Amino acid sequence: MFDVWKVRADFPILTQKVNGKPLVYFDNAATSQKPQIVLDAISQYYSEINANIHRGVHKLSQLATDAYEQSREKIRNHINAEHAYEVLFTSGTTHGVNLVANGFASILKPGDEIMVSALEHHSNIVPWQMLCERTGAILKVIPMNLDGELIIDGFVKLLSEKTKIVAVNHISNALGTVNPIKFIIEKAHEAGAAVFIDGAQAVPHLKPDVQDLDCDFYAFSGHKICGPTGTGILYGKEEWLEKLPPYQGGGEMIKEVTFEKTTYAGLPHKFEAGTPHIEGGIVLGTAINYLNSVGFENIQKYEHELLEYGTNKLLEIDGLKIFGTSKDKTSVISFNLEGIHPYDVGAITDKMGIAVRTGHHCAQPIMNFFGIPGTVRASFTFYNTKEEIDALAAAVKKAQLMLA
Structure with a gap:
């Protein structure tokens, strides 16, 4: 059985606080954190x-x-x-x-x-x-x-x-x-x-x-x-x-x-x-x-759970749109809140200790295709948890209330 809490213990950076809040690191598509063995x-x-x-x-x-x-x-x-x-x-x-x-x-x-x-x-x-x-x-x-x-x-x-x-x-x-x-x-x-x-x-x-x-x-x-x-x-x-x-x-x-x-x-x-x-x-x-040693079968199965959970959780938020709805996708959710710039959402989630990526993600032709300046991107990996996704959803709702 895959034990995410045991895996998280391998990553010392995940124990720190950012802006007084426990770090939630959802910028894994940009770079991953490093285990102690590395x-x-x-x-x-x-x-x-x-x-x-x-x-x-x-x-x-x-x-x-x-x-x-x-x-x-x-x-x-x-x-x-x-x-x-x-x-x-x-x-x-x-x-x-x-x-x-x-x-x-x-x-x-x-x-x-x-x-x-x-x-x-x-x-x-x-x-x-x-x-x-x-x-x-x-x-x-x-x-x-x-x-x-x-x-x-x-x-x-x-x-x-x-x-x-x-x-x-x-x-x-x-x-x-x-x-x-x-x-x-x-x-x-x-x-x-x-x-x-x-x-x-x-x-x-x-x-x-x-x-x-x-x-x-x-x-x-x-x-x-x-x-x-x-x-x-x-x-x-x-x-x-x-x-x-x-x-x-x-x-x-x-x-x-x-x-x-x-x-x-x-x-x-x-x-x-x-x-x-x-x-x-x-x-x-x-x-x-x-x-x-973690096992790619374990990684794929667990990350798929995170993707499904995160997708459903974020879509509960009125006015939130996900970009990238392919049937075959990995644990990345790019989204925007209606009428709110993605940078502003990212700045507020950061105050809550949550690291997401905002902008065009070095993929401007994609953003031009959708007619948007960029997205908020939450990218999950095998050391993330559903509780962290709950924290992200709460932070996005807070950003929506503050910025709408």
Whole structure:
């Protein structure tokens, strides 16, 4: 049986008060809190094995290198990549998108097409727009409907022999919509296009199987899965990683350097220039181990309960509208109160010790589609409780009384 109170005891930050009230943290889609085992692992690295990796024969360097590569193997196993060298350490999802987009600059020609969706975070829009400006490629957009779902027929109609890469998120950060990425991948491949999946909002809730999905690239961030900020993963199929040029030049990513010519190291080092975030990479493995110890089946079941409870509780409030009503969604509720700016709601809930996100959530095209400036977003995770949702509902009602 899943015991949320036992889980909460792993997170020291959850015991504090904000503005004199117990902290209710509902901004998990922005970043997750960290369990004590992750905090201890950070301290342990710097206390016991701090050294640069892959470059030293001394003991600490060997220990740090082993720990770093063991973490890569943990992550390979977690996402079911075929090879550890298909798992690249990055600074986060944004780094992964830019790495792939930069590589495709050597492949695209004027008139080629790049496809994104109307549900994307800015990080999965802007790099592709920049790529179009560099190459003369054309950006196509998969449309969405009023439930916050992609219009799949529209996607299929947009595909053509000109489509070179399709970049979509697994789960929408703004609405919680779970996209049918396996179908999207299959259809894109039939058209001869590569597929990049932004998994930043998916990996906190599920275990992606990159071989089963058959995606060409899958990126996510460590700080959303109880790991350190400034960490992330880009999975890429070997054939694609071999095809793309390096994103950055420097130490570590080279085989041999002369003033006449440089040859590059093999995978994964070809894409990992410079001294990496060593502690972050190691501790990301610790965070993934922790989530697996909680169990993703437990996480999914419990978070679904929170989503249903929170949806029903908030819809009891007159004048409250939820944006993102897909049948398949994760534990995110984006809402507004009629006639009240979302920022004002967030400011009042903060006074009650409740952390929610307000604004466009780096997804302005979604807000433009609905004709709104933004939403209040409450994003739940496995250490949240129904009692906290009750507190949120009470705070929203208070905000409505004060601001109406």
